Amino acid sequence: MKRFFSLIVIFGLLFSTGSTLAYVMSSPNYRIQSDSINVGGVWQSSTNYRMEDTIGELATGEIASASYKLKAGYQQMQEVYISISATANVNMTPDIQAITGGTSNGTATVNVKTDNLAGYNLKLNASTLPALKYDSAEFPDYTEASPPTPDYDWSIGAANSEFGFTPWGQDTVQKYRYIGTDCNQSGGTADESHCWDGFESSTEIQIAQFSSSNHPSGTDTYVKYRAQIKSNGFQTPGNYTATVTATATTN
Amino acid sequence: MNQCFKIFTVIIIISVLFTPLPSFAVSDTTNVNLNVTGVICNNNGICEPWLGEDSSNCPSDCLVVPPVGGAPFSPDTTPPLIYNLFISKITLNSTEIFWETNEQALCQLFWGKTQEYKEEVISETAFYRKHSTKLTKLLPATTYHFKITCRDTSRNESETTDQKFTTLSPPDTTPPANVPNFEAIAGDSQITLSWQNPPDPDFKAVKIMRSEKFYPSDPSDGISVYDGKGTSFLDKGLKNGVRYYYTAFTYDKIGNYSSGAITSAVPQKPLPPEEIPPEILPPPEEIPPVIPPPPEIEKLTLKDFDFWQEDKKIPLEEGIKIKTETEKPLTISIPYESVPEVLKTIMVTLEKEGKFFSFLLRVNKEKTAYLSTLVPPEEAKVYPLTFTILDYKNQTLKKISGQLEVKKTEARPLSVPWYMKIINSVLNWLQSIWQAIKNIFTF
Numbered sequence: 267m268k269r270f271f272s273l274i275v276i277f278g279l280l281f282s283t284g285s286t287l288a289y290v291m292s293s294p295n296y297r298i299q300s301d302s303i304n305v306g307g308v309w310q311s312s313t314n315y316r317m318e319d320t321i322g323e324l325a326t327g328e329i330a331s332a333s334y335k336l337k338a339g340y341q342q343m344q345e346v347y348i349s350i351s352a353t354a355n356v357n358m359t360p361d362i363q364a365i366t367g368g369t370s371n372g373t374a375t376v377n378v379k380t381d382n383l384a385g386y387n388l389k390l391n392a393s394t395l396p397a398l399k400y401d402s403a404e405f406p407d408y409t410e411a412s413p414p415t416p417d418y419d420w421s422i423g424a425a426n427s428e429f430g431f432t433p434w435g436q437d438t439v440q441k442y443r444y445i446g447t448d449c450n451q452s453g454g455t456a457d458e459s460h461c462w463d464g465f466e467s468s469t470e471i472q473i474a475q476f477s478s479s480n481h482p483s484g485t486d487t488y489v490k491y492r493a494q495i496k497s498n499g500f501q502t503p504g505n506y507t508a509t510v511t512a513t514a515t516t517n
Numbered sequence: 518m519n520q521c522f523k524i525f526t527v528i529i530i531i532s533v534l535f536t537p538l539p540s541f542a543v544s545d546t547t548n549v550n551l552n553v554t555g556v557i558c559n560n561n562g563i564c565e566p567w568l569g570e571d572s573s574n575c576p577s578d579c580l581v582v583p584p585v586g587g588a589p590f591s592p593d594t595t596p597p598l599i600y601n602l603f604i605s606k607i608t609l610n611s612t613e614i615f616w617e618t619n620e621q622a623l624c625q626l627f628w629g630k631t632q633e634y635k636e637e638v639i640s641e642t643a644f645y646r647k648h649s650t651k652l653t654k655l656l657p658a659t660t661y662h663f664k665i666t667c668r669d670t671s672r673n674e675s676e677t678t679d680q681k682f683t684t685l686s687p688p689d690t691t692p693p694a695n696v697p698n699f700e701a702i703a704g705d706s707q708i709t710l711s712w713q714n715p716p717d718p719d720f721k722a723v724k725i726m727r728s729e730k731f732y733p734s735d736p737s738d739g740i741s742v743y744d745g746k747g748t749s750f751l752d753k754g755l756k757n758g759v760r761y762y763y764t765a766f767t768y769d770k771i772g773n774y775s776s777g778a779i780t781s782a783v784p785q786k787p788l789p790p791e792e793i794p795p796e797i798l799p800p801p802e803e804i805p806p807v808i809p810p811p812p813e814i815e816k817l818t819l820k821d822f823d824f825w826q827e828d829k830k831i832p833l834e835e836g837i838k839i840k841t842e843t844e845k846p847l848t849i850s851i852p853y854e855s856v857p858e859v860l861k862t863i864m865v866t867l868e869k870e871g872k873f874f875s876f877l878l879r880v881n882k883e884k885t886a887y888l889s890t891l892v893p894p895e896e897a898k899v900y901p902l903t904f905t906i907l908d909y910k911n912q913t914l915k916k917i918s919g920q921l922e923v924k925k926t927e928a929r930p931l932s933v934p935w936y937m938k939i940i941n942s943v944l945n946w947l948q949s950i951w952q953a954i955k956n957i958f959t960f
Contacts, residue, residue, distance in 0.1 A: 346541055348541050348542075348543055349543060350543045350544060350545045351545055352545035352546065352547045353547050354546075354547065354548065355547070355548050355550060356547055356548070356549045356550065357550045358549065358550060358551040358552075361551075361552040361553065361554045362551070362552075362553050362554070363553075363554055363555050363642050364553050364554060364555030365555055365623070365642065365643075366623075366640050366641075366642055370551055372549060372550075372551075374547045374549070376545070376547075382541075397549075398549065398551060400553070405551075429551075489547075491549050493551050495553070501553045502553070503553050503554055503555045504552075504553055505550060505551070505552050505553075506550070506551040506552075506553060507548055507549065507550050507551075508548070508549040509546060509547075509548055509549075510546065510547045510548075510549060511544050511545070511546050511547075512544065512545050512546070512547065513542055513543070513544040514542065514543050514544075515541070515542040515543075516541045516542070
């Protein structure tokens with residue numbers, strides 16, 4: 267009996283995978299999302315339909331308790347859909363004069379759709395450190411007065427130039443919501459004018475999350491980008507670019 | 518075998534239970550672009566290679582000039598001198614400002630209606646010695662303040678004192694009021710005209726035009742019989758039995774003519790006293806009979822006319838009464854679109870002491886209204902007022918009656934200082950004592 271129990275545990279561990287893997291085996295070029303042991307199956311199709319069936323699987327069926335539902339079997343595997351669509355190019359306006367300075371703004375929209383019953387979360391990261399660069403010239407990333415809490419109002423030093431962002435939308439996380447003049451307030455407001463933050467290179471910064479499905483229309487989250495050169499600051503003239511990646515993950 | 522199958526089944530179930538739901542992730546990328554304009558060289562006197570400055574693209578910062586005579590290098594701490602500041606080409610709503618600095622400088626001009634300069638800050642984007650800027654969208658006849666700050670390449674700053682200028686005033690397009698009490702008294706082959714000149718300070722003269730057809734409608738219509746500052750004129754050499762129509766136009770130094778005061782008379786030979794016919798009153802009796810008016814004229818009422826004194830609109834009371842003050846010109850107007858284009862004449866007639874004084878309403882240059890400005894009678898009372906609308910054949914289309922109630926202009930009470938009140942009361946008291954003493958001695 268003891269041997270039998272050990273065997274079960276070993277098999278269980280062998281079959282189990284890490285919580286974030288979305289596949290069961292892989293090669294450098296391919297990944298197999300899931301597999302099963304069965305005796306047969308076939309693809310069938312007509313003009314309008316396509317069907318895949320499997321026969322000979324063991325222990326298939328549906329088991330449910332108050333808190334969980336198990337759909338066992340290859341064909342019962344839950345297919346979770348998630349998609350993301352972000353504004354490809356944001357051209358900030360107006361241009362900033364290198365010597366006299368100024369402020370420029372631009373807004374991107376990120377739409378996330380998922381039928382995942384547990385929802386999604388959305389994170390941003392920049393491809394470089396700092397994010398906004400032109401050849402060897404660069405805008406420092408925005409620095410908050412009390413990191414990691416965003417600044418209620420955009421504020422940089424008199425001789426500085428910086429690049430930052432603030433997200434808003436119905437799924438904006440608490441960090442970017444404010445009550446009064448304080449950010450990181452539960453149940454607060456998120457808008458395009460307050461709670462400014464800076465990128466931290468490849469470190470992902472969560473900006474939105476939702477704990478239910480939102481398909482078919484999805485949800486828009488907006489990201490306002492701002493760059494500023496103060497009157498005593500200076501930036502080398504040129505076309506600066508920041509590449510920002512938005513990643514949506516199912517919960 | 519059966520035992521093996523059971524074990525395998527349990528293994529599968531356990532493995533399914535141990536396998537968590539997978540997590541999926543998707544990404545998309547945004548390129549955020551920003552254009553920073555300007556030249557690489559920031560002219561701050563410091564060579565900054567990390568900003569792209571070098572001796573070729575930024576000689577002012579990076580070209581090393583050896584100190585003359587081996588003297589030690591001393592930093593520039595002298596602010597730029599701002600001089601030759603002048604304001605030019607002032608118009609109704611714009612001006613240009615020029616100034617110079619004794620070295621290359623980057624300047625800002627702050628301007629506004631007060632010394633807080635709240636309207637705008639104009640910033641230069643490069644260093645210059647000669648500077649200029651244009652201010653636009655200014656208001657006419659308005660005083661504006663401005664100051665200029667300049668900094669040199671070593672960031673030394675200087676600032677002007679408060680400067681100011683006043684934009685031009687719009688041209689005067691308001692004519693003087695029409696002459697009051699314009700009368701024509703017929704004689705033998707002559708007519709005596711009399712009037713009063715209006716109180717407008719820019720009044721220059723009166724031009725009287727005559728016609729045998731109808732009242733001259735503008736200063737070039739008919740024959741000019743008088744042009745001067747007088748208050749009467751004898752028009753001789755006329756034909757007896759012919760009606761002569763006169764319009765008196767006042768004008769100012771710029772040449773703005775009033776809408777015209779009108780009168781008419783028929784010279785005739787004097788008749789024996791027993792044959793003198795009863796006096797026939799001038800307008801409106803002499804105007805051709807009323808014909809059915811078009812609907813847009815028919816619906817006109819006194820409410821369609823506007824009355825103004827000192828730029829204040831006077832409300833119509835009880836549907837017929839306009840309350841005005843003496844000494845202040847009264848402007849009467851009706852919107853241009855209220856009457857049809859075919860209309861020829863609108864006149865307003867004031868009845869005063871049994872006489873009728875009429876004035877034309879003339880369309881303004883902008884074609885927005887028909888206007889007439891007249892001086893209300895001096896005596897405070899109610900005067901009947903009649904508007905007469907004629908068509909191009911001088912046929913009366915409509916008459917609208919109202920009342921002009923004239924009140925004396927209220928004199929502003931003079932404020933008496935407190936010490937004058939005390940002195941007055943003491944004097945009154947002394948006067949009463951003196952009167953009492955006089956009475957005693959008289960008694």
